Amino acid sequence: MTTDPSKYKLNHSMLRVKDPKTSLTFYEFLGLKLVNKMEFPEAKFDLYFMAFDSPKAVSHGNHWSDREGIIELTHNYGTENDPNYKIANGNSNPGRGFGHVAISVDNIQAACQRLEDAGYKFQKKLTDGKMRHIAFALDPDGYWVEIIGQKPIEETENVKETDVRTYRMNHTMIRVKDPEISLRFYKDVMGMDLKQVFESKQSGFNLYFLGYGPSAPKDTANGVNPVADREGLLELTWNYGTEKDANFKYHDGNSEPQGFGHICISVDDLDAACSRFEEKKVDWKKRLTDGKMKNIAFVLDPDGYWIEVVQNEKLKPRSNW
Incomplete structure (x- = not known):
């Protein structure tokens, strides 16, 4: 197994949202389109992948995993009806990062x-x-x-x-x-x-x-x-x-208060890339073999931000998504 980092893509950035309807309206107004949606009713959340996809766009028509510059909106069921639910935007404390x-x-x-x-x-x-x-x-x-x-x-x-x-x-x-x-x-x-x-x-x-x-x-x-x-x-x-400052630390967005979740890298060969990361002695949030989802991994960067790693399906089909 081999992997070539020059073929990697900074695929998406994940943001939690309170109400997907209002968020989708805003990003669609900016010109982004829904290029993929994943529903997980058993876990009570949905994922919306928004990207520029006009004929003038960089990745027009590409599979969602073969793109850069996607915004993934994550909606946890029920937040839109909770008057006390509020997203942390990452620019004030607590939650700055x-x-x-x-x-x-x-x-x-x-x-x-x-x-x-x-x-x-x-x-x-x-x-x-x-x-x-x-x-x-x-x-x-x-x-x-x-x-x-x-x-x-x-x-x-x-x-x-x-x-x-x-x-x-x-x-x-x-x-x-x-x-x-x-x-x-x-x-x-x-x-x-x-x-x-x-x-x-x-x-x-x-x-x-x-x-x-x-x-x-x-x-x-x-x-x-x-x-x-x-x-x-x-x-x-x-x-x-x-x-x-030995005590200084940024917030990763995944502990309370929540907001931003992760960035995601799509790679040419998921197994080989994760083996390479293992050789580089990265800190893992989730290895490929952890949990039920065997097609995603999460690496931690030096500040504790999560980096999702997925397969670029154009380069090597792996998952039916």
Whole structure:
């Protein structure tokens, strides 16, 4: 058995939601489509896999496991009828860890105006603060959805149209305690490449963008992330000094308060990939052989975030899903 990490994909990011109807409406408004649904009535939960799937999308028509940039919405039955049930969005304590998902758009001004006209709320509008080239919309559960432009903001300021068919599910952001340890893990163990680094020394944080596939150009357009046209990136955010605090810990989203659940890597050969992870001495949340589900595994990253591992069904059929 052999496995080639260059064939891996950052397949999806899982978010728990209170009411699937309102969440599906929001993400469909952003242009994502339901590409797979899994129902588990005996365990009382359903999974909804949302992705960009127009003819202009990166992975148009692909099997759900052969994609990057999927958002998996997990609904536990009954939460929609519980007035006290609330999702932790990962950006305040207790529960700080996960940060956001990010959508890149053809026209950031028009895209934000369209969301605002539809009545959706913002954590940060384009006009708020110093950074005028990014915005953060809020989904129905209060998760932050970063909006970034695929073009310099000056090129689109007088254009009123936006085409959701060109949008990308660009990245998922998680905060990490020690960037050296996390970067080593995601590069050496998970097989990702470092695509871009943004340093904000004045504000005391760095951003590291990792992923599979081709590297980004070194030159960046004015106000535009050079990997904005990509899907399936992982953004690691490091706030200076956390690595020096022995007691500092981020929340993984799976213990109370719950919200974000995991990221997922689809691989070329699931058994071989898990054998490789075993050789790398990873910390396991669930081995392939654990429990009833023999077609998924979960690795723990250095901060305790869960990483699901599944088979890319295009490369090697394994599961009938």
